[in-house]
Each structure stands twice: as C-alpha cells, then as structure tokens.
Amino acid sequence: MWKKVLIAAxxxxxxxxxxxxxxxxxxxxxxxxxFGQPPYSQAMSLDNFAFLFxxxxxxxxxxxxxxxxxxxxxxxxxxxxxxxxGIARSSRATRSLLLMLxxxxxxxxxxxxxxxxxxxMNNYGTINSxxxxxxxxxQPIQLxxxxxxxxVGLVYSYLxxxxxxxxxxxxxxxxxxxxxxxxxxxxxSRAFWDVTWPLARPGVIAGCLLVFIPAxxxxxxxxxxxxxxxxxxxxxxxxEFFVNRDWPLASAVAIVLLLLLVVPIVLLQxxxxxDQESTA
Amino acid sequence: MKDFIxxxxxxxxxxxxxxxxxxxxxIEKGELFSILGGSGCGKxxxxxxxxxxxxxTSGTIEIDGVDVTNQPxxxxxVNMMFQSYAVFPHMSVENNIAYGLRKERTPGKEIARxxxxxxxxxxxxxxxxxxxxxxxxxxxxxxxxxxxxxxxxKVLLLDEPLAxxxxxxxxxxxxxxxxxxxxLGVTFVVVTHDQEEAMxxxxxxxxxxxxxxxxxxxPKEIYEFPANRFVAEFIGTINTFKxxxxxxxxxxxxxxxxxxxxxxxxxxxxxxxxxxxxxxAVRPEKIFVSKEKPDDDDDVxxxxxxxxxxxxxxxxxxxxxxxxxxxxxVSSQNRRRxxxxxxxxxxxxxxxxxxxxxxxxxx
Numbered sequence: 001m002w003k004k005v006l007i008a009a010x011x012x013x014x015x016x017x018x019x020x021x022x023x024x025x026x027x028x029x030x031x032x033x034x035f036g037q038p039p040y041s042q043a044m045s046l047d048n049f050a051f052l053f054x055x056x057x058x059x060x061x062x063x064x065x066x067x068x069x070x071x072x073x074x075x076x077x078x079x080x081x082x083x084x085x086g087i088a089r090s091s092r093a094t095r096s097l098l099l100m101l102x103x104x105x106x107x108x109x110x111x112x113x114x115x116x117x118x119x120x121m122n123n124y125g126t127i128n129s130x131x132x133x134x135x136x137x138x139q140p141i142q143l144x145x146x147x148x149x150x151x152v153g154l155v156y157s158y159l160x161x162x163x164x165x166x167x168x169x170x171x172x173x174x175x176x177x178x179x180x181x182x183x184x185x186x187x188x189s190r191a192f193w194d195v196t197w198p199l200a201r202p203g204v205i206a207g208c209l210l211v212f213i214p215a216x217x218x219x220x221x222x223x224x225x226x227x228x229x230x231x232x233x234x235x236x237x238x239x240e241f242f243v244n245r246d247w248p249l250a251s252a253v254a255i256v257l258l259l260l261l262v263v264p265i266v267l268l269q270x271x272x273x274x275d276q277e278s279t280a
Numbered sequence: 281m282k283d284f285i286x287x288x289x290x291x292x293x294x295x296x297x298x299x300x301x302x303x304x305x306x307i308e309k310g311e312l313f314s315i316l317g318g319s320g321c322g323k324x325x326x327x328x329x330x331x332x333x334x335x336x337t338s339g340t341i342e343i344d345g346v347d348v349t350n351q352p353x354x355x356x357x358v359n360m361m362f363q364s365y366a367v368f369p370h371m372s373v374e375n376n377i378a379y380g381l382r383k384e385r386t387p388g389k390e391i392a393r394x395x396x397x398x399x400x401x402x403x404x405x406x407x408x409x410x411x412x413x414x415x416x417x418x419x420x421x422x423x424x425x426x427x428x429x430x431x432x433x434k435v436l437l438l439d440e441p442l443a444x445x446x447x448x449x450x451x452x453x454x455x456x457x458x459x460x461x462x463x464l465g466v467t468f469v470v471v472t473h474d475q476e477e478a479m480x481x482x483x484x485x486x487x488x489x490x491x492x493x494x495x496x497x498x499p500k501e502i503y504e505f506p507a508n509r510f511v512a513e514f515i516g517t518i519n520t521f522k523x524x525x526x527x528x529x530x531x532x533x534x535x536x537x538x539x540x541x542x543x544x545x546x547x548x549x550x551x552x553x554x555x556x557x558x559x560x561a562v563r564p565e566k567i568f569v570s571k572e573k574p575d576d577d578d579d580v581x582x583x584x585x586x587x588x589x590x591x592x593x594x595x596x597x598x599x600x601x602x603x604x605x606x607x608x609x610v611s612s613q614n615r616r617r618x619x620x621x622x623x624x625x626x627x628x629x630x631x632x633x634x635x636x637x638x639x640x641x642x643x
Contacts (some may be wrong), residue, residue: 180360199369
C-alpha cells in the first residue's frame with residue numbers, strides 16, 4: 001500500500017506540474033488572441049502553427065537558437081572536458097577545493113553575473129580600458145551586443161553544468177584502463193579515444209543535454225549581451241507574450257520549441273537503452 | 281639465454297623518497313621470477329618501470345639486449361596483467377583480447393585466428409561475446425591474461441595476479457599460470473605480497489624491502505637460508521635466539537644463548553667472529569615436541585612447558601615457554617588421527633631439533 005503511494009508521488013508531481021500545464025499551453029496555442037481576460041478565445045484551430053511555418057522569421061530564429069545553443073554546448077564540452085579530467089585526477093584535497101570553485105558562482109544571482117559581464121565587455125568597460133591602456137588597440141572594440149558576447153555569457157553560465165556530470169563519470173573511471181591500453185600498443189591519444197572517451201560518454205551526454213536544453217531557450221543572456229539582430233527563440237517567446245500579448249502564438253512557439261527538444265532526447269534515450277541492453 | 285632482462289643500478293625517486301634504490305637484477309629467458317615484498321617496498325614501482333609507466337631516475341633496463349629505459353609502454357614488447365585486471369568494460373571478451381593486435385594493424389584474418397587460439401588457451405570460448413560485467417572475477421582475470429599474451433610479449437608482467445581470487449580458485453589459477461608459462465615459454469615477472477604465492481609460482485624470487493633487494497634466490501634457498509633477519513621473518517615464521525659466539529668450528533658455529541639456556545649449533549654461511557653477538561634462527565616445523573627427553577646427543581634439547589596450543593587440522597601449533605621466559609613456536613604435523621590431545625596446557629615437554637637445522641642471522 002505504502003509502496004504504491006510512494007511510487008505514485010512522482011507521477012502525481014509530473015501530472016500536476018508538467019502534464020497539466022502542458023495541456024493548458026497546448027489548448028491556448030490552438031486558440032485566437034482576443035482582447036479581454038483571458039486574452040484568448042475558445043476556438044480550436046492550427047492557424048498559429050501554420051503561421052509559424054509560413055513566416056520565415058520563426059524558422060530562422062529557431063535555427064539560429066539551435067545553432068547558438070549547439071555551438072555553446074560544444075564550447076562548454078571543449079573547455080569542460082579538460083577541466084573535469086584535471087579535477088578527477090587531482091588529489092582528494094585539491095579535488096574538493098576545485099569542485100567548490102566550480103559551484104561557487106551559483107552563490108551569486110545569475111542576473112547579477114550577467115550584468116557583471118556587461119560591465120566587463122562594454123565599450124568603456126574593464127576589458128576595453130585594459131586593451132586601450134596597454135596600447136593593443138586605439139579605440140574600443142565592440143564586444144558587447146555581439147554574438148561573441150552571447151557565447152561568452154552562455155559558456156560562462158552553463159560551463160558548471162557540463163563539468164559536474166563529466167567529472168562524475170571520469171572520477172569513476174579506473175586509471176589502469178588507460179595504462180592497459182597503452183601497454184597493449186595504444187599511444188596516449190589513441191588510448192584516450194579508445195578508452196577514456198567511450199567511458200566518459202554518459203557524462204558527455206548528460207552534460208550536453210544540461211547545457212543545450214536551457215541554452216536554446218535562454219532569454220536573459222541574449223537580451224542583455226546580444227545585439228539587436230541576434231534574435232533568439234527565447235526573446236521571440238517573451239515578445240509575443242509580453243509585448244504583443246499574443247498568448248496563442250506564444251504558446252505555439254513554446255510547443256514547437258518543446259518538440260524540438262523532446263524529439264532528440266527521446267531518440268537519444270532509445271539509443272542509450274539499446275546500448276545498455278547489449279551491455280547487460 | 282642468460283641475462284634476458286638486465287636491470288642495472290635502477291633507482292626511482294619520488295621527491296626525496298627513494299621508492300626503488302639502486303637495484304641490480306638479471307632474469308633469464310623463460311624464468312618465472314617473483315618479486316616479493318610488503319606494501320610500499322617498491323616492488324610495484326619496479327614492475328611499472330619494466331612496463332614503461334615510470335622512467336627510472338637513474339640506471340638502465342635492458343630487455344633481450346635492447347635498452348628500453350626510456351621507451352614508452354606502447355613500444356615495448358612487454359605486456360602487463362594489472363592487479364585490477366583493467367579489462368575494458370565497454371568491449372566484449374573477444375574485442376578485449378583482439379585490442380592489442382588491432383593496435384598493431386594485424387590483418388583481420390590473423391587477428392581472428394589468434395583470438396580463437398587465446399580463447400582456447402584460457403578456456404573462454406563460450407564467453408567470447410560477453411561483456412566483462414557478465415563474467416566472474418576468475419574469468420575476467422583470464423581475459424586480462426589472454427589480452428596480454430596475444431601480443432606474444434617477450435616478458436609478461438603480473439601485478440598481484442592472484443590477490444583478488446578466493447582461496448580455492450587461487451590454487452587452481454596458480455597451476456594454470458604455471459602451465460601456460462611452461463607452454464609458451466614467456467618470461468614471467470610476478471609482483472606479490474603473498475609469500476606462499478611467490479614460493480609455489482616462481483623458479484627464482486627476490487625479497488624486497490625499502491626499495492632494495494634483501495635476497496635473491498630460489499624459494500628453497502630463501503626459506504632455508506635467509507640472508508638476514510628481514511627475510512627470515514618475512515618468509516614464514518621463525519624462532520630467534522640471541523646469543524654470543526663461543527667457538528667457530530668446522531662443522532658449525534657454537535653459540536651460547538641465555539635465552540635458550542644451552543649452547544646452540546648453527547650453520548653460518550656468513551663470517552662470524554668469536555664473542556660476536558648474533559642470533560640463531562630455527563623454523564617452527566624443524567622443531568619436535570616430546571614428553572620425554574630425546575636421547576640423540578647430536579640434537580639440541582631444551583626443556584619447557586606448553587604455554588598455548590592450537591589445532592589447525594593438518595597440523596598443530598604449540599607455544600612452548602622456556603625457563604628464561606622465551607616463547608618458542610613449534611609446528612607439528614598431525615600424522616595420526618586422535619581425538620584426545622597429545623599435550624595439554626602447562627605440560628612439561630622437551631623441544632628438540634637437528635643441530636644443523638638452525639641458521640645464523642645477521643641484521
């Protein structure tokens with residue numbers, strides 16, 4: 001009896017806070033915008049979705065968002081892997097200190113940290129002042145309000161989410177395995193690709209998902225650091241909701257974004273399940 | 281061939297600490313050589329230098345006439361079986377075994393043939409497509425062995441090969457290893473902390489302590505004629521009697537020991553002088569216990585009482601207290617089946633041993 005209640009709890013949670021809201025958003029996405037309270041009609045049509053697919057702006061924005069998030073994810077992986085590897089191989093005492101340093105930024109508000117980057121990167125900010133003072137440049141270089149700034153913000157903010165799962169899978173790995181590969185004739189780099197990489201893959205996948213999913217819908221970073229032309233889907237969603245007050249269209253945008261994220265994850269999980277089956 | 285592996289003046293320092301301290305050793309081709317020592321004695325560091333995972337601070341290592349001191353592990357014709365086995369968890373048994381040949385870019389047909397050979401050698405034919413986590417510890421070890429042997433190494437290094445196995449399996453594996461070694465004629469270098477393992481496996485062995493070899497020889501030499509106190513105490517149990525050399529004669533040294541209360545005779549391979557303070561050592565199984573005084577004059581006889589006794593099935597252990605308070609350990613085979621105890625606590629007994637069973641120990 002108690003067992004059933006316990007098992008039911010997470011399902012109930014998902015039903016209440018995920019499935020029900022999703023159903024509401026889905027319903028709104030099928031309606032038309034109207035003036036009033038609530039600002040949508042009771043109509044049911046796919047007009048909003050048709051509009052999303054007919055206006056190139058949305059397709060371009062989705063693709064840009066996917067591209068930016070994917071690039072940020074790869075950058076995080078490229079930076080995070082050596083860091084996670086280094087932490088996993090350091091002595092026990094240093095290890096907890098380094099992990100602490102990775103988590104430390106979370107103690108400061110996310111918004112505040114992004115603001116700090118504005119201060120660092122604006123035309124008369126710390127970085128430009130330093131470059132001017134040293135004499136590397138004659139006039140400030142445009143850092144803020146560029147895609148570069150968005151990448152800096154994304155990578156900076158989401159790097160810990162990459163490092164922690166990577167660390168978890170690398171820390172468990174037996175160092176003897178790498179030596180065994182070398183002993184059997186693999187060079188250092190060969191041993192890495194034959195042993196370390198495949199064994200770290202669960203961590204790589206988890207880290208990539210943890211970075212990619214929030215990055216794709218990220219609103220604050222592109223809004224504060226990105227240029228006016230760097231329209232991303234999070235921004236579109238926000239504008240449709242709060243500027244145009246077109247709830248149905250905004251909901252449609254959200255539903256499409258969700259599908260965009262869910263489909264690859266489901267595929268990935270199926271792949272992993274099959275992988276595990278062949279192992280078990 | 282003589283001097284197949286030649287280790288000359290090899291040291292390895294980690295900071296101020298000398299893990300291996302100017303070691304010299306030669307191992308012949310086809311030998312099964314063991315390096316025995318406690319943890320932290322430097323034996324694993326020495327093995328890792330043979331494998332190429334560590335570079336000696338000084339000295340040279342030659343294998344089959346080639347100086348390999350600075351060769352990386354993947355260029356040496358030496359393979360290692362790790363203590364943890366280090367079987368690749370994401371590869372099947374077959375792929376684990378084939379790994380080394382794949383790195384050599386051996387043709388596929390040849391790989392398939394040799395993998396089959398190896399699977400047969402280690403009797404894992406039925407398990408070829410299993411993943412390591414579906415194997416038992418003993419099976420995983422055989423995968424590790426096959427994986428190392430398939431490259432036909434000149435030397436196979438084995439790090440604590442039997443440590444992770446239970447007692448029954450250990451005994452069987454021990455003989456399997458010896459058979460495989462015999463069949464393939466590969467030189468084996470085994471590192472172990474288990475003296476029994478070293479004694480049964482090896483043709484020759486070295487006892488290591490503090491980064492140095494304390495003694496190198498056949499298991500018999502090391503057991504019967506330990507070079508020093510450390511070796512004597514590390515290998516098996518031994519009783520020692522402090523004493524003073526009374527006379528150095530042709531047929532042995534006469535040592536008067538107050539601890540024993542009598543004059544002892546010992547074989548002294550080492551040079552001792554009259555009046556020198558030394559120790560005489562006797563193994564527990566060389567000593568007999570009896571209720572009456574034995575009448576052989578050549579034997580050493582000492583009177584004592586039973587302080588403690590223990591029944592181990594195949595043999596019994598006695599702790600005999602001498603008049604001086606010295607406790608002597610005796611191990612005797614239980615040759616006859618008997619329900620009643622032959623000796624009881626506080627029984628008066630005589631212990632005796634053949635005069636020349638004792639050896640002289642210097643520090």
